[in-house]
Amino acid sequence: MTEAVFVPGKRKYVFCSDQEGIKLLFNVIEQVKEEGRPYEIFKIVENQDCLELGELLKKQKMGTHLYVALPYAELEKVRKTAEEIGFTEEETQYIGYGNKVKRIFCCRCHGMNETADVQADILCSQCGLELSISDHYSVFHNAFLGFVAKL
Amino acid sequence: MYKEKTIPVYVKAIEQENEFIRRFTLASVNEELLPKFSGGAHISTYIEHGELLVRQYSLTSNPDDTKHYQIAVRLSDTSRGGSRYWHEKMKVGDQLQISYPKNHFPLSFKAKHHVFYAAGIGITPFLSMMNELHSRGSSFELYYASKTEEACAFYDFLQEHYPNQYRFYFSNKRERINSSSLEEHPIGTHVYFCGPESFISDLTESAYQLGYPPSAVHTERFTPPQPKDMQPFNVQLKDGTLVEVARDQTLLEALLNKGIKAPYSCRVGRCGTCELQVVEGEIAHYDSFFSEDQKQSQSRILTCVSRSKSAMLVLDV
Secondary structure, eight states: OOSOOOOOSOSEEEEEEOTTTHHHHHHHHHHHHHHTOOEEEEEOOTTOOSHHHHHHHHTOBTTEEEEEEEEHHHHHHHHHHHHHHTOOGGGEEEEEESOOOEEEEETTTOOEEEESOSSSOEEOTTTOOEEEEEEEEETTTTEEEEEESOO | OOSSOEEEEEEEEEEEOSSSEEEEEEEETTOOOOOOOOTTOEEEEEEEESEEEEEEEEBOSOTTOOSOEEEEEEOOTTOOSHHHHHHHTOOTTOEEEEEOOBOSSOOOSSOSEEEEEEEGGGGHHHHHHHHHHHHHTOOEEEEEEESOSTTOTTHHHHHHHOTTSEEEEEGGGTOOOOGGGGGGOBTTEEEEEESSHHHHHHHHHHHHHHTOOGGGEEEEOSSOOOOSSOOOEEEEOTTOOEEEEOTTSOHHHHHHHTTOOOOOSSSSSSSOTTEEEEEESOEEOOOSSSOHHHHHHTOEEETTTOEESSSEEEEOO
8 A cells, every 4th residue: 555545433533654654644643633533643663673553553552553654665564463352454554665575486496585676586595497577476484475487 | 855954853851941941852753863063053844734844943952962952932922823833732652753953053163251131931052052161161242031930941951051151131120131231241242143133223323323233243032023014915936827815825835835845944034945037027125145236136036024015926937
Protein backbone atom coordinates (compact mmCIF):
# COMPACT_ATOMS: atom_id res chain seq x y z
CA MET A 1 0.00 0.00 0.00
CA THR A 2 1.36 3.41 -0.89
CA GLU A 3 -1.32 5.68 0.52
CA ALA A 4 -3.12 5.66 3.85
CA VAL A 5 -6.91 5.59 3.61
CA PHE A 6 -9.14 6.85 6.39
CA VAL A 7 -11.43 4.08 7.67
CA PRO A 8 -14.38 5.67 9.45
CA GLY A 9 -16.26 4.24 12.42
CA LYS A 10 -13.39 2.89 14.52
CA ARG A 11 -13.32 3.56 18.26
CA LYS A 12 -9.64 4.51 18.21
CA TYR A 13 -6.76 5.03 15.78
CA VAL A 14 -3.10 4.25 16.42
CA PHE A 15 -0.42 5.74 14.17
CA CYS A 16 3.09 4.39 14.10
CA SER A 17 5.80 5.95 11.98
CA ASP A 18 9.19 7.64 11.83
CA GLN A 19 9.82 11.32 11.06
CA GLU A 20 9.51 10.83 7.33
CA GLY A 21 6.58 8.42 7.44
CA ILE A 22 4.38 10.70 9.52
CA LYS A 23 3.97 12.87 6.41
CA LEU A 24 2.26 9.97 4.67
CA LEU A 25 -0.25 9.73 7.53
CA PHE A 26 -0.90 13.46 7.85
CA ASN A 27 -4.18 13.48 5.91
CA VAL A 28 -5.64 10.59 7.85
CA ILE A 29 -4.61 12.08 11.19
CA GLU A 30 -6.37 15.31 10.21
CA GLN A 31 -9.54 13.39 9.37
CA VAL A 32 -9.45 11.52 12.66
CA LYS A 33 -9.11 14.84 14.50
CA GLU A 34 -12.03 16.27 12.54
CA GLU A 35 -14.20 13.31 13.49
CA GLY A 36 -13.19 13.84 17.12
CA ARG A 37 -12.07 10.22 17.51
CA PRO A 38 -9.42 9.18 20.05
CA TYR A 39 -5.98 8.51 18.60
CA GLU A 40 -2.41 7.86 19.63
CA ILE A 41 0.84 8.47 17.77
CA PHE A 42 3.87 6.28 18.34
CA LYS A 43 7.14 7.59 16.95
CA ILE A 44 9.76 5.12 15.86
CA VAL A 45 13.40 6.21 15.88
CA GLU A 46 15.94 4.52 13.64
CA ASN A 47 16.87 0.92 14.49
CA GLN A 48 14.51 0.83 17.44
CA ASP A 49 13.30 -2.62 18.39
CA CYS A 50 9.61 -3.33 18.61
CA LEU A 51 9.38 -4.03 22.33
CA GLU A 52 7.96 -0.69 23.34
CA LEU A 53 5.59 -0.62 20.36
CA GLY A 54 4.49 -4.13 21.23
CA GLU A 55 3.60 -3.02 24.74
CA LEU A 56 1.46 -0.22 23.35
CA LEU A 57 -0.26 -2.45 20.79
CA LYS A 58 -1.05 -5.14 23.37
CA LYS A 59 -3.02 -2.61 25.39
CA GLN A 60 -5.39 -1.84 22.51
CA LYS A 61 -8.97 -3.05 22.53
CA MET A 62 -11.06 -4.46 19.69
CA GLY A 63 -12.23 -1.76 17.32
CA THR A 64 -8.82 -0.08 17.07
CA HIS A 65 -7.32 0.63 13.66
CA LEU A 66 -3.56 0.71 13.18
CA TYR A 67 -1.61 2.73 10.60
CA VAL A 68 2.10 2.12 10.09
CA ALA A 69 4.26 4.24 7.78
CA LEU A 70 7.94 3.28 7.59
CA PRO A 71 10.69 2.50 5.06
CA TYR A 72 9.91 -0.78 3.31
CA ALA A 73 12.83 -2.47 5.03
CA GLU A 74 11.47 -1.59 8.49
CA LEU A 75 7.85 -2.36 7.77
CA GLU A 76 8.05 -6.14 8.08
CA LYS A 77 9.35 -6.08 11.63
CA VAL A 78 6.39 -4.00 12.77
CA ARG A 79 3.92 -6.07 10.75
CA LYS A 80 5.15 -9.20 12.47
CA THR A 81 4.84 -7.64 15.91
CA ALA A 82 1.32 -6.40 15.22
CA GLU A 83 0.19 -9.72 13.74
CA GLU A 84 1.52 -11.69 16.68
CA ILE A 85 -0.47 -9.48 19.03
CA GLY A 86 -3.61 -10.08 16.99
CA PHE A 87 -4.02 -7.20 14.56
CA THR A 88 -5.49 -8.60 11.35
CA GLU A 89 -5.28 -7.34 7.79
CA GLU A 90 -8.65 -5.66 8.20
CA GLU A 91 -7.47 -3.68 11.20
CA THR A 92 -4.19 -2.39 9.80
CA GLN A 93 -2.66 -0.40 6.97
CA TYR A 94 1.04 -0.60 6.22
CA ILE A 95 2.44 2.19 4.09
CA GLY A 96 5.99 1.76 2.89
CA TYR A 97 8.33 4.34 1.36
CA GLY A 98 11.85 4.48 -0.02
CA ASN A 99 13.63 1.66 -1.80
CA LYS A 100 11.44 -1.31 -2.26
CA VAL A 101 13.17 -4.64 -1.93
CA LYS A 102 11.30 -7.73 -3.01
CA ARG A 103 11.91 -11.10 -1.46
CA ILE A 104 12.18 -13.94 -3.95
CA PHE A 105 11.59 -17.55 -2.97
CA CYS A 106 13.69 -20.04 -4.95
CA CYS A 107 11.56 -22.85 -6.37
CA ARG A 108 14.44 -25.33 -6.19
CA CYS A 109 16.24 -24.84 -2.87
CA HIS A 110 13.52 -22.77 -1.11
CA GLY A 111 16.20 -20.19 -0.29
CA MET A 112 15.26 -16.55 0.14
CA ASN A 113 16.71 -13.82 -2.09
CA GLU A 114 16.29 -10.07 -2.12
CA THR A 115 16.27 -7.85 -5.15
CA ALA A 116 15.43 -4.26 -5.98
CA ASP A 117 15.03 -4.85 -9.72
CA VAL A 118 12.08 -7.12 -10.33
CA GLN A 119 12.25 -6.99 -14.12
CA ALA A 120 15.50 -8.88 -14.52
CA ASP A 121 16.15 -12.52 -13.79
CA ILE A 122 18.32 -13.23 -10.77
CA LEU A 123 20.71 -15.93 -9.67
CA CYS A 124 19.64 -17.65 -6.48
CA SER A 125 22.19 -16.68 -3.84
CA GLN A 126 22.06 -20.16 -2.36
CA CYS A 127 21.90 -22.67 -5.20
CA GLY A 128 22.85 -20.53 -8.18
CA LEU A 129 19.76 -21.34 -10.25
CA GLU A 130 18.68 -18.62 -12.65
CA LEU A 131 15.25 -17.43 -11.54
CA SER A 132 12.50 -15.51 -13.29
CA ILE A 133 10.34 -13.57 -10.86
CA SER A 134 6.63 -14.34 -10.94
CA ASP A 135 3.84 -12.21 -9.56
CA HIS A 136 2.78 -15.14 -7.40
CA TYR A 137 3.02 -13.75 -3.86
CA SER A 138 3.03 -15.80 -0.67
CA VAL A 139 1.72 -14.10 2.45
CA PHE A 140 3.30 -16.85 4.51
CA HIS A 141 6.81 -16.25 3.16
CA ASN A 142 6.25 -12.58 2.36
CA ALA A 143 7.98 -13.37 -0.92
CA PHE A 144 7.40 -13.80 -4.64
CA LEU A 145 7.96 -17.13 -6.30
CA GLY A 146 11.12 -17.37 -8.38
CA PHE A 147 10.91 -20.10 -11.03
CA VAL A 148 13.35 -21.71 -13.46
CA ALA A 149 14.33 -19.08 -16.04
CA LYS A 150 15.95 -21.45 -18.54
CA LEU A 151 15.06 -25.06 -19.00
CA MET B 1 -34.72 -41.90 0.59
CA TYR B 2 -32.54 -39.37 2.39
CA LYS B 3 -30.86 -36.71 0.32
CA GLU B 4 -27.59 -37.11 2.14
CA LYS B 5 -25.56 -39.98 3.51
CA THR B 6 -26.63 -40.85 7.02
CA ILE B 7 -25.36 -42.87 9.98
CA PRO B 8 -27.72 -45.25 11.84
CA VAL B 9 -27.56 -44.58 15.58
CA TYR B 10 -29.52 -45.46 18.70
CA VAL B 11 -30.33 -43.53 21.84
CA LYS B 12 -27.97 -44.79 24.51
CA ALA B 13 -29.00 -42.50 27.35
CA ILE B 14 -31.47 -39.74 28.10
CA GLU B 15 -30.89 -37.25 30.89
CA GLN B 16 -33.15 -34.47 32.04
CA GLU B 17 -30.93 -31.38 32.14
CA ASN B 18 -33.72 -29.19 33.50
CA GLU B 19 -37.44 -28.64 33.12
CA PHE B 20 -37.20 -27.86 29.41
CA ILE B 21 -33.98 -29.45 28.23
CA ARG B 22 -33.06 -33.08 27.73
CA ARG B 23 -29.69 -34.49 26.82
CA PHE B 24 -29.49 -37.46 24.49
CA THR B 25 -26.45 -39.67 24.07
CA LEU B 26 -26.28 -41.31 20.65
CA ALA B 27 -24.10 -44.25 19.61
CA SER B 28 -23.63 -46.08 16.34
CA VAL B 29 -25.98 -49.03 15.84
CA ASN B 30 -23.02 -51.20 14.80
CA GLU B 31 -20.97 -49.96 17.76
CA GLU B 32 -18.56 -48.42 15.28
CA LEU B 33 -16.76 -45.19 16.05
CA LEU B 34 -18.53 -42.05 14.88
CA PRO B 35 -16.77 -39.44 12.76
CA LYS B 36 -14.66 -36.87 14.57
CA PHE B 37 -15.97 -33.34 14.53
CA SER B 38 -14.76 -29.83 15.29
CA GLY B 39 -16.02 -27.38 17.92
CA GLY B 40 -19.30 -25.73 16.89
CA ALA B 41 -20.43 -28.62 14.66
CA HIS B 42 -23.99 -29.90 14.41
CA ILE B 43 -25.82 -32.90 13.01
CA SER B 44 -29.17 -33.29 11.29
CA THR B 45 -31.41 -35.88 12.88
CA TYR B 46 -33.94 -37.80 10.80
CA ILE B 47 -36.97 -39.19 12.58
CA GLU B 48 -39.71 -41.11 10.81
CA HIS B 49 -42.97 -40.14 12.44
CA GLY B 50 -45.68 -40.07 9.82
CA GLU B 51 -43.74 -37.39 8.02
CA LEU B 52 -39.97 -37.21 8.09
CA LEU B 53 -38.80 -34.87 10.85
CA VAL B 54 -35.43 -33.34 10.02
CA ARG B 55 -33.87 -31.18 12.73
CA GLN B 56 -30.44 -29.75 13.40
CA TYR B 57 -28.79 -29.93 16.81
CA SER B 58 -25.35 -28.81 17.94
CA LEU B 59 -23.08 -31.55 19.20
CA THR B 60 -22.43 -30.82 22.86
CA SER B 61 -20.00 -33.63 23.61
CA ASN B 62 -16.23 -33.71 23.53
CA PRO B 63 -15.10 -33.54 19.85
CA ASP B 64 -12.44 -36.17 20.56
CA ASP B 65 -14.94 -38.68 21.91
CA THR B 66 -16.08 -40.64 18.87
CA LYS B 67 -17.84 -43.40 20.79
CA HIS B 68 -20.86 -41.18 21.38
CA TYR B 69 -22.40 -37.95 20.35
CA GLN B 70 -24.47 -35.88 22.71
CA ILE B 71 -27.13 -33.33 21.82
CA ALA B 72 -29.31 -31.16 24.04
CA VAL B 73 -32.89 -30.57 22.95
CA ARG B 74 -35.04 -27.80 24.34
CA LEU B 75 -38.77 -28.41 24.18
CA SER B 76 -39.86 -25.61 21.91
CA ASP B 77 -43.04 -23.68 22.80
CA THR B 78 -43.79 -23.55 19.11
CA SER B 79 -42.63 -27.08 18.33
CA ARG B 80 -43.57 -28.25 14.87
CA GLY B 81 -43.01 -31.82 15.93
CA GLY B 82 -39.24 -32.12 16.27
CA SER B 83 -38.48 -31.19 19.86
CA ARG B 84 -41.86 -32.55 20.99
CA TYR B 85 -40.97 -35.96 19.56
CA TRP B 86 -37.57 -35.90 21.25
CA HIS B 87 -39.17 -35.04 24.59
CA GLU B 88 -42.31 -37.14 24.55
CA LYS B 89 -41.66 -40.15 22.34
CA MET B 90 -37.94 -40.87 22.22
CA LYS B 91 -36.87 -43.76 24.45
CA VAL B 92 -33.54 -45.34 25.26
CA GLY B 93 -32.80 -47.92 22.57
CA ASP B 94 -34.75 -46.14 19.81
CA GLN B 95 -33.00 -45.96 16.46
CA LEU B 96 -32.72 -43.05 14.09
CA GLN B 97 -30.56 -41.72 11.28
CA ILE B 98 -28.18 -38.80 11.67
CA SER B 99 -26.11 -36.87 9.15
CA TYR B 100 -22.35 -36.60 9.28
CA PRO B 101 -21.27 -33.67 11.46
CA LYS B 102 -21.23 -30.33 9.70
CA ASN B 103 -19.85 -27.05 10.92
CA HIS B 104 -21.19 -23.63 9.94
CA PHE B 105 -19.88 -22.10 13.16
CA PRO B 106 -16.21 -23.01 13.38
CA LEU B 107 -13.62 -21.50 15.70
CA SER B 108 -11.26 -18.95 14.22
CA PHE B 109 -7.70 -20.17 13.90
CA LYS B 110 -6.42 -16.60 13.91
CA ALA B 111 -7.98 -15.44 17.16
CA LYS B 112 -5.76 -14.80 20.18
CA HIS B 113 -8.75 -14.88 22.49
CA HIS B 114 -12.30 -16.22 22.05
CA VAL B 115 -15.38 -14.77 23.74
CA PHE B 116 -18.71 -16.61 23.61
CA TYR B 117 -22.03 -14.86 24.16
CA ALA B 118 -24.89 -17.29 24.73
CA ALA B 119 -28.55 -16.81 25.54
CA GLY B 120 -30.66 -19.77 26.63
CA ILE B 121 -30.24 -22.91 24.56
CA GLY B 122 -27.72 -20.91 22.47
CA ILE B 123 -25.13 -22.37 24.85
CA THR B 124 -25.05 -25.67 22.95
CA PRO B 125 -22.53 -24.99 20.14
CA PHE B 126 -20.17 -23.37 22.63
CA LEU B 127 -19.80 -26.55 24.69
CA SER B 128 -17.80 -28.38 22.04
CA MET B 129 -15.95 -25.17 21.15
CA MET B 130 -14.87 -24.60 24.75
CA ASN B 131 -13.89 -28.24 25.00
CA GLU B 132 -11.66 -27.89 21.97
CA LEU B 133 -10.07 -24.65 23.18
CA HIS B 134 -9.56 -26.03 26.67
CA SER B 135 -7.66 -29.05 25.35
CA ARG B 136 -5.60 -26.77 23.10
CA GLY B 137 -4.80 -24.49 26.03
CA SER B 138 -6.26 -21.46 24.22
CA SER B 139 -7.80 -18.55 26.07
CA PHE B 140 -11.56 -18.03 26.10
CA GLU B 141 -14.42 -16.77 28.24
CA LEU B 142 -18.19 -17.21 28.26
CA TYR B 143 -20.99 -14.71 28.86
CA TYR B 144 -24.18 -16.68 29.35
CA ALA B 145 -27.68 -15.26 29.82
CA SER B 146 -30.54 -17.36 31.13
CA LYS B 147 -33.98 -16.68 32.59
CA THR B 148 -33.19 -18.27 35.94
CA GLU B 149 -30.53 -20.38 37.58
CA GLU B 150 -32.86 -23.41 37.32
CA ALA B 151 -33.44 -22.92 33.58
CA CYS B 152 -29.72 -22.45 32.93
CA ALA B 153 -28.58 -25.50 30.99
CA PHE B 154 -25.15 -26.95 31.84
CA TYR B 155 -24.93 -24.67 34.90
CA ASP B 156 -23.16 -27.29 37.03
CA PHE B 157 -21.03 -28.54 34.17
CA LEU B 158 -19.68 -25.07 33.43
CA GLN B 159 -18.91 -24.37 37.09
CA GLU B 160 -17.08 -27.63 37.41
CA HIS B 161 -15.07 -27.51 34.18
CA TYR B 162 -14.40 -23.84 33.50
CA PRO B 163 -14.59 -22.23 36.95
CA ASN B 164 -12.80 -19.02 36.03
CA GLN B 165 -14.05 -18.49 32.53
CA TYR B 166 -17.77 -17.82 32.74
CA ARG B 167 -20.18 -15.14 33.83
CA PHE B 168 -23.86 -15.88 34.24
CA TYR B 169 -26.64 -13.35 33.76
CA PHE B 170 -30.05 -14.26 35.17
CA SER B 171 -32.92 -12.12 34.02
CA ASN B 172 -35.00 -12.94 37.11
CA LYS B 173 -32.24 -11.17 39.06
CA ARG B 174 -32.38 -8.30 36.60
CA GLU B 175 -28.98 -9.16 35.20
CA ARG B 176 -28.49 -8.60 31.49
CA ILE B 177 -25.66 -9.08 29.09
CA ASN B 178 -24.63 -5.58 28.25
CA SER B 179 -22.90 -4.72 25.01
CA SER B 180 -20.43 -2.62 27.04
CA SER B 181 -18.42 -5.79 27.69
CA LEU B 182 -17.58 -5.71 23.97
CA GLU B 183 -15.59 -2.55 24.67
CA GLU B 184 -13.22 -4.43 26.94
CA HIS B 185 -12.00 -7.22 24.67
CA PRO B 186 -8.31 -6.94 23.77
CA ILE B 187 -7.16 -6.73 20.19
CA GLY B 188 -7.04 -10.16 18.57
CA THR B 189 -10.35 -11.25 20.16
CA HIS B 190 -13.02 -13.05 18.16
CA VAL B 191 -16.59 -12.94 19.45
CA TYR B 192 -19.26 -15.59 18.90
CA PHE B 193 -22.98 -14.94 19.39
CA CYS B 194 -25.67 -17.59 19.69
CA GLY B 195 -29.23 -17.13 20.90
CA PRO B 196 -32.48 -15.51 19.81
CA GLU B 197 -32.44 -13.29 16.74
CA SER B 198 -32.63 -9.99 18.68
CA PHE B 199 -29.78 -11.07 20.98
CA ILE B 200 -27.57 -11.78 17.98
CA SER B 201 -28.49 -8.68 16.01
CA ASP B 202 -28.09 -6.30 19.00
CA LEU B 203 -24.64 -7.61 19.86
CA THR B 204 -23.54 -7.74 16.23
CA GLU B 205 -24.58 -4.15 15.71
CA SER B 206 -22.77 -3.01 18.87
CA ALA B 207 -19.60 -4.81 17.78
CA TYR B 208 -19.66 -3.14 14.37
CA GLN B 209 -20.31 0.25 15.94
CA LEU B 210 -17.14 -0.13 18.00
CA GLY B 211 -15.24 -0.95 14.83
CA TYR B 212 -14.91 -4.73 15.08
CA PRO B 213 -13.93 -6.13 11.68
CA PRO B 214 -16.63 -8.47 10.27
CA SER B 215 -14.24 -11.43 10.29
CA ALA B 216 -13.95 -11.25 14.09
CA VAL B 217 -17.72 -11.53 14.61
CA HIS B 218 -19.27 -15.00 14.33
CA THR B 219 -22.94 -15.83 14.67
CA GLU B 220 -25.11 -18.93 14.76
CA ARG B 221 -28.82 -18.61 14.21
CA PHE B 222 -30.99 -21.57 15.13
CA THR B 223 -33.84 -20.19 13.15
CA PRO B 224 -33.42 -18.02 10.09
CA PRO B 225 -34.78 -14.48 10.30
CA GLN B 226 -38.31 -14.68 8.98
CA PRO B 227 -40.82 -12.20 7.70
CA LYS B 228 -43.46 -11.28 10.24
CA ASP B 229 -46.19 -11.79 7.72
CA MET B 230 -45.61 -14.85 5.55
CA GLN B 231 -47.44 -14.77 2.24
CA PRO B 232 -48.35 -17.72 0.03
CA PHE B 233 -46.98 -17.71 -3.54
CA ASN B 234 -46.68 -19.94 -6.59
CA VAL B 235 -43.70 -21.30 -8.43
CA GLN B 236 -43.56 -22.58 -11.96
CA LEU B 237 -41.05 -25.20 -13.08
CA LYS B 238 -39.45 -25.62 -16.52
CA ASP B 239 -41.96 -28.29 -17.57
CA GLY B 240 -44.83 -26.02 -16.67
CA THR B 241 -45.66 -27.68 -13.34
CA LEU B 242 -47.21 -25.27 -10.89
CA VAL B 243 -46.36 -25.60 -7.19
CA GLU B 244 -48.29 -23.72 -4.54
CA VAL B 245 -46.34 -22.59 -1.49
CA ALA B 246 -48.68 -22.10 1.44
CA ARG B 247 -48.31 -19.39 4.07
CA ASP B 248 -46.89 -21.75 6.70
CA GLN B 249 -44.71 -23.73 4.32
CA THR B 250 -41.25 -23.21 2.90
CA LEU B 251 -40.57 -23.39 -0.82
CA LEU B 252 -38.41 -26.45 -0.16
CA GLU B 253 -41.21 -28.23 1.69
CA ALA B 254 -43.63 -27.47 -1.14
CA LEU B 255 -41.21 -28.85 -3.74
CA LEU B 256 -40.51 -32.02 -1.72
CA ASN B 257 -44.23 -32.58 -1.13
CA LYS B 258 -44.73 -32.48 -4.87
CA GLY B 259 -42.17 -35.25 -5.20
CA ILE B 260 -39.52 -33.00 -6.70
CA LYS B 261 -36.02 -34.07 -5.72
CA ALA B 262 -34.87 -30.65 -4.61
CA PRO B 263 -31.46 -30.67 -2.91
CA TYR B 264 -31.12 -29.48 0.69
CA SER B 265 -29.10 -29.93 3.83
CA CYS B 266 -29.13 -27.42 6.69
CA ARG B 267 -32.68 -26.06 6.22
CA VAL B 268 -31.77 -22.80 7.92
CA GLY B 269 -30.32 -20.82 5.03
CA ARG B 270 -26.68 -21.32 5.86
CA CYS B 271 -25.13 -24.03 3.74
CA GLY B 272 -26.22 -23.20 0.17
CA THR B 273 -27.02 -26.79 -0.81
CA CYS B 274 -30.62 -26.03 -1.79
CA GLU B 275 -29.72 -23.25 -4.24
CA LEU B 276 -31.91 -23.12 -7.37
CA GLN B 277 -31.79 -20.81 -10.39
CA VAL B 278 -34.59 -18.31 -10.75
CA VAL B 279 -35.65 -17.19 -14.23
CA GLU B 280 -38.43 -14.79 -13.35
CA GLY B 281 -39.97 -13.14 -10.32
CA GLU B 282 -38.72 -11.14 -7.35
CA ILE B 283 -37.00 -13.06 -4.55
CA ALA B 284 -37.26 -12.17 -0.86
CA HIS B 285 -33.95 -13.49 0.54
CA TYR B 286 -33.85 -14.66 4.17
CA ASP B 287 -30.62 -16.67 4.09
CA SER B 288 -27.24 -15.88 5.60
CA PHE B 289 -25.33 -17.56 2.78
CA PHE B 290 -25.46 -15.33 -0.32
CA SER B 291 -23.49 -12.08 -0.44
CA GLU B 292 -25.33 -8.79 -0.88
CA ASP B 293 -24.36 -8.76 -4.57
CA GLN B 294 -25.63 -12.26 -5.12
CA LYS B 295 -28.89 -11.37 -3.41
CA GLN B 296 -29.32 -8.31 -5.56
CA SER B 297 -28.73 -10.23 -8.77
CA GLN B 298 -32.11 -11.92 -8.09
CA SER B 299 -31.01 -14.98 -10.05
CA ARG B 300 -30.87 -17.69 -7.39
CA ILE B 301 -32.76 -18.70 -4.32
CA LEU B 302 -32.18 -20.84 -1.25
CA THR B 303 -35.45 -22.72 -1.13
CA CYS B 304 -35.22 -23.67 2.54
CA VAL B 305 -35.79 -20.14 3.84
CA SER B 306 -36.29 -17.60 1.06
CA ARG B 307 -39.63 -16.69 -0.47
CA SER B 308 -41.12 -14.67 -3.28
CA LYS B 309 -42.10 -11.02 -3.26
CA SER B 310 -44.01 -11.47 -6.48
CA ALA B 311 -47.03 -13.75 -6.78
CA MET B 312 -45.11 -16.10 -9.09
CA LEU B 313 -41.54 -17.32 -9.23
CA VAL B 314 -40.25 -19.20 -12.29
CA LEU B 315 -37.52 -21.72 -11.46
CA ASP B 316 -34.99 -23.28 -13.80
CA VAL B 317 -35.64 -26.88 -12.71
